[in-house]
Amino acid sequence: MxxxxxxxxxxxxxxxxxxxxxxxxxxxxxxxxxxxxxxxxxxxxxxxxxxxxxxxxxxxxxxxxxxxxxxxxxxxxxxxxxxxxxxxxxxxxALIGKQVMAPQSSFEFDPEKKLEAGVTVPSDVSQVAVAIINKDGKVVDEMSGSVKPGEFLPFEWDGSLSDGTKAEAGTYYIVAKGINGEGKEVALTVNGWQQVKSVEFAKDGVQVNLASGSKVGFDTIQQVM
Known part of the structure; x- marks a missing residue:
């Protein structure tokens, strides 16, 4: 032995x-x-x-x-x-088991509560436009405006549509775009609340495994609940 x-x-x-x-x-x-x-x-x-x-x-x-x-x-x-x-x-x-605001494209909407999300705004972007798209690819709501460059932009959607009706429960996609200092349109990262299942300590940095099955870099986490 x-x-x-x-x-x-x-x-x-x-x-x-x-x-x-x-x-x-x-x-x-x-x-x-x-x-x-x-x-x-x-x-x-x-x-x-x-x-x-x-x-x-x-x-x-x-x-x-x-x-x-x-x-x-x-x-x-x-x-x-x-x-x-x-x-x-x-x-x-320390994030394991907690809810974090991390990169996400699809969201499950419940008419009984507001959908919470956020946009990562680069330091050279001051104008942002957000589109909410249903599972059929149709834009059901839009919002836009001026933002502070480099600042994380949280927002809520209560499901109210332009015709006065309420959006149905289900899967929706959020797409965000911005205008940079050169006047060019750039795609922006959309974030949503997700639970952390585990973390990995890789050579290229710490990776966070989310309940949705996706994996994101620790430096992309915007907020912790």
Whole structure:
């Protein structure tokens, strides 16, 4: 039977856990040491009557400092992104079982209550038009107006039609379009309330699985109920 090392087993080599990090630090230190040795050798070998220009020496020292600074900056950014990813994963896990406002195209309308939805408005869009379409592809209601660029636009539909009647219960589709700064028409994302069933921690980011069967990115969630 296979056994695993216990916490107190002295045969386990804990130093192996830090070998990767130590090798990175050692490589950076070796690079600096090599540069300084070359610089000292250059100073020792220079012609006393024609010494190295101070500006040239300062430039070389600045170069190695720049390389070292970039290495440290990259390491800091990697640690920051790792911490952000962990934080995002914890936030996503807390959504399980809750209702969220996420991308959705079809809605089940109940005449006894209002249909709630929302439009994601890009930062370059200030005019939005929304169309509600029945299962036969007919536009049953429309709304439009000016909006604040980059602001999430929530709205409700009570099923009232232009002829004064009430829309029947069933499946409806909502399509939204906007006019950007160049005067071009662009399709906008429509969102609806959906329950979160589970979350996935993928390489390309946190994915949220919804009760409707769709999967959306965690960064597309607009509101949480």
């Amino acid at each position: 296979n056994t695993t090392n216990s916490v107190g087993d002295s045969s386990f080599d804990y130093s192996a856990l830090n070998k990767k990090a130590d090798s990175k630090t050692s490589a950076m230190a070796d690079q600096q040491e090599t540069f300084l040795k070359l610089l000292v050798k250059q100073l020792q070998s220079q012609d006393p009557m024609n010494p190295m220009d101070n500006a040239q020496m300062t430039s070389q020292i600045a170069q190695i400092n720049t390389v070292t600074g970039i290495e440290k900056l990259n390491e800091a950014m990697t640690n920051l992104l790792s911490a952000y990813g962990s934080s995002q994963s914890m936030q996503a896990a």
